[in-house]
Amino acid sequence: MAAFTSLKLLQFKPSFSPFRLANGRIHPNRCLRVSKTKCSKYSMFLNTKPVIKDGVLNISGKDALVGLPDNVVMTPCSDTSAFLGATSSESSSRHVFKLGVIEEARLLSLFRFKIWWMIPRVGSSAKDIPVETQMLLLEAKEESNSQGLPNGNKAYVLFLPVLDGEFRSSLQGNSADELEVCVETGDSTMIASASPKAVFVNYGNDPFELIKESMM
Numbered sequence: 001m002a003a004f005t006s007l008k009l010l011q012f013k014p015s016f017s018p019f020r021l022a023n024g025r026i027h028p029n030r031c032l033r034v035s036k037t038k039c040s041k042y043s044m045f046l047n048t049k050p051v052i053k054d055g056v057l058n059i060s061g062k063d064a065l066v067g068l069p070d071n072v073v074m075t076p077c078s079d080t081s082a083f084l085g086a087t088s089s090e091s092s093s094r095h096v097f098k099l100g101v102i103e104e105a106r107l108l109s110l111f112r113f114k115i116w117w118m119i120p121r122v123g124s125s126a127k128d129i130p131v132e133t134q135m136l137l138l139e140a141k142e143e144s145n146s147q148g149l150p151n152g153n154k155a156y157v158l159f160l161p162v163l164d165g166e167f168r169s170s171l172q173g174n175s176a177d178e179l180e181v182c183v184e185t186g187d188s189t190m191i192a193s194a195s196p197k198a199v200f201v202n203y204g205n206d207p208f209e210l211i212k213e214s215m216m
Contacts, residue, residue: 049076049078049079049082050074050076050077050080050081050082050201050203051074051076052068052072052074055067055068055100056068056100057074057084057100057201059080059082059157059201059203060079060080060155060203062140062155062157062203063103063140064100064138064140064157064201064203065099065100065101065102065179066100066101066103067100067101067178068099068100069086069097069098069099069100071086071087071088071097072084072085072086072097072098072099072100073085073086073087073194073196075196075197077200080202080203080204081200081201081202081203081214082200082201083162083196083197083198083199083200083201084099084159084181084197084198084199084201085097085164085181085194085195085196085197085198085199086098086099086181086194086195086196086198087193087194087196088193088194089193090193091191091192091193092191092192092193093184093185093186093187093188093189093190093191094182094183094184094185095182095183095184095195096172096180096181096182096183097180097181097182097183097195097198098174098178098179098180099178099179099180099181099199100178100179101126101176101177101178101179102125102126102138102173102177102178102179103177105124105138105139105140105157106122106123106124106138106139107122107123107124107125107128107129107136107137107138107139108120108121108122108136108137109121109122109123109128109129109130109133109135109136109137109171110133110134110135110136111129111130111131111132111133111134112132112133112134112170113130113132118134125173125177126173126174126176126177126178126179127173127174127175127177128173129171129172129173129179130172130173131170131172131182132170132172133161133170133171133172134160134161134170134171135158135159135160135211136158136159136160136171136179137156137157137158137159137207137210137211138156138157138158138159139154139155139156139207140154140155140156140157153205154205155203155204155205156203156204156205156206156207156210157201157202157203158201158202158203158204158207158210158211158214159171159179159199159200159201160199160200160201160202160214160215161181161198161199161200162197162198162199162200164183164195164196164197164198165192165195166185166187166190166192167183167184167185167192167195167198168183168184168185168186169181169182169183169195169198169199170182171199181195181198181199183195183198200214202214
C-alpha cells in the first residue's frame with residue numbers, strides 16, 4: 001500500500017507539478033526548463049569548476065562521465081554545475097547524442113513510462129537507464145583513505161534534461177554503458193544541428209538539497 005501511495009504522488013497533476021513555472025503556466029510537453037541566466041542559487045561546494053579534459057567530465061574533483069565523444073560541449077554554470085550538449089554534422093528535428101560512459105556508480109532514474117506518469121528505477125550502469133528519463137541521480141564512487149577503505153564521504157551528481165531552444169530533451173542508456181541524450185522538436189520542419197545546453201548537471205553531498213537547489 002505504501003509503495004502504491006508513493007507512485008501515485010508521481011502522477012502528473014496541475015495542482016502539484018515540478019513542471020509548473022513561477023507564473024503558474026505549465027510547459028505543454030511537460031519538460032523541465034532550467035533558467036540559463038541564473039544557475040544554481042547557491043553552491044554546496046566551492047571547488048574546481050566542471051571541466052572536460054581528456055574525454056572525462058570532472059565536477060569538483062569527481063569523474064562523472066568518461067569517454068566523452070569529441071562533439072560533446074559544456075557550458076559552465078557555477079562552481080558545481082554546468083550545461084551539457086552536443087553538435088552534429090547534420091541538421092534534424094531529432095538527435096540522439098552519446099554523452100559518455102558511467103563507471104562504478106549507483107544510480108536512480110525517474111522516467112516517463114506513460115505520458116502522464118513517471119516512476120523510479122535503480123541500477124548500477126547506464127544499461128539500467130530507460131528511455132524518457134527525466135531525472136538521473138548518480139552516487140559517485142567513494143574515495144579511499146590511507147588504509148584503502150572508503151572514507152564515508154559520498155557525493156552525488158544530478159543530470160536534468162531541459163528545454164534548449166525548440167528542443168526537448170530526455171536521457172537514456174545503451175548496452176555499452178553510455179549515457180545518451182535524445183533531443184527532439186516534434187516538428188519535422190524545425191531542425192537544427194546542435195543542442196549545446198540539453199542537460200543541466202549539478203553536484204553535491206546531500207541528494208535532497210542537490211535536487212532542491214537544482215530545480216529552484
